[in-house]
Amino acid sequence: MDDVVQEVFITAWRRLECLVTPEQARPWLVVIGLNRASNYRRLARHEREVFTGLAEECPEQEQDDASSPDMLLQATYGLFRLKRFLLKIGPRIRAVVVPYLEGRSIREIAEALGIKTKTAYARISLARRHLQRLALA
Structure with a gap:
């Protein structure tokens, strides 16, 4: 802007x-x-965002000159699909999925959101089903 x-x-x-x-x-x-x-x-619409920090975030992987652009392309496409998926699910499900993807436990997420643990599990399950439908489409 x-x-x-x-x-x-x-x-x-x-x-x-x-x-x-x-x-x-x-x-x-x-x-x-x-x-x-x-x-x-x-x-x-015609420009694509390039994530230059992906190679720096994964130092344990060897960076082959031949495979580096392919790995970057696959990672970028994966991030694009993840972002599209997160935008398609509802805010209640997203509030559980994002911390779950960050590595938090279901119990921590449920306590932070003030919901029951079973509700958090149900929302994760809904997100998985939605992701499966998206992958098949």
């Missing part, structure tokens, strides 16, 4: 001679901002 705002002001500075009266400055900046935001959204 900071980059888009900066682009708006750079564009406004470059086209300052186009501004006829000071009263037109506000709507003029709004139009420039809308155009820059539209361009950013349109181009952002």
Whole structure:
């Protein structure tokens, strides 16, 4: 967002001679901002986020020059699928799944959320079923 705002002001500075009266400055900046935001959204669909820190987080694995890009691609795709899965499940199930994936026990999660342990297990089970359906689709 900071980059888009900066682009708006750079564009406004470059086209300052186009501004006829000071009263037109506000709507003029709004139009420039809308155009820059539209361009950013349109181009952002085609850009992919690259996780450069994945190789640094796993020092115990040897980094082969031939397999490193493939491993990075697989890890990135896995993170993308996990994020998509977490967005598809409901917030109540997500509140149990995220700490479970972080390594917390079901008992700790249930206590932290103020729910019964059986409820936490049921939500994990629902998440697993939903993940299986997503994998088959």
